[in-house]
Each structure stands twice: as C-alpha cells, then as structure tokens.
C-alpha cells in the first residue's frame with residue numbers, strides 16, 4: 001500500500017478540466033513515490049538496523065567498542081547462571097554476552113544468540129570456534145518472531 005496525498009484540495013472550486021489535470025498529476029506523482037509497507041511499519045526499520053550493523057561489522061570488535069565485552073561479561077556474572085542452563089541472548093551482536101554465557105553454563109548447557117546482522121553473527125561464530133565453544137548457536141533471526149515455546153530457556 002502506498003501513502004497517498006489528498007486529491008480533494010485539487011478539485012474544490014476549480015473547473016473539471018483543471019481538476020482532471022490536477023488529479024492526473026497527483027496520480028502520476030503518487031506512482032513515482034517509493035512504496036511504504038504500511039502493513040509492517042517495523043520492517044523498514046529492521047532492514048535499516050541490519051544494514052547499519054552489517055556495515056559496522058569489520059570494526060565491531062575494535063577497542064573503542066570493547067565496552068560490549070565488558071558489559072556482556074558483567075551481565076553474565078550478575079546472572080549467576082547454573083551449569084547446564086539454557087540461555088537466550090537476543091540482539092547478540094558478535095557474542096559479547098552469549099560467549100561468556102556459553103562458558104558459564106558449560107558443556108551441558110546451551111546458548112542461543114539471535115541477531116538480524118549476518119556479518120556480526122559470522123564474527124560471533126568465529127570467536128566461538130576460537131574459544132572451543134560448541135554449546136552456542138548463532139541464529140540469523142528477528143527477536144520479535146522467534147516462536148520458542150514457553151520454558152525453552154532458563155535465562156534470557
């Protein structure tokens with residue numbers, strides 16, 4: 001569905017011929033406008049977020065952004081995760097929280113990291129491999145449409 005302007009202001013008090021000209025121009029103008037998906041207004045925002053974070057992927061683990069690691073580790077420490085726990089980390093980026101969580105829950109636990117940015121997830125998988133962690137899965141998915149059954153996770 002496109003966002004349309006109002007043709008009424010173009011017709012009131014004017015001759016039919018003039019009005020038809022306005023309406024024709026209005027129709028042509030609307031056809032030329034970018035289509036906005038009003039059925040899912042969040043879709044564009046999510047696409048933009050994915051594109052922005054993918055563009056930043058090459059530098060996402062650089063020193064100026066190292067606060068993500070710090071925050072991630074502290075979050076996991078404060079969670080006091082039990083060995084064997086199942087953890088969901090949405091908006092996981094390159095795994096600043098998911099990776100320490102995978103360490104904390106051990107080989108009998110499991111962590112799922114979800115993000116919209118495929119390039120950040122690639123980095124997260126590389127980091128998991130380097131750390132020898134095989135109890136963490138990084139999924140390209142929208143956190144608002146995960147559909148895990150209730151009770152799937154102990155912490156999220």
Ligand SMILES: C[S@@+](CC[C@H](N)C(=O)[O-])C[C@H]1O[C@@H](n2cnc3c(N)ncnc32)[C@H](O)[C@@H]1O
Pocket residue numbers: 046049050053068069072090091092093094095096097114115116117120141142143144
């Ligand atoms: C500020 S970053 C978070 C960084 C991450 N916590 C880390 O430690 O690296 C925000 C992240 O949220 C993700 N994101 C935004 N909307 C999302 C959605 N609807 N579903 C999944 N991920 C989303 C972005 O792709 C981005 O990686």
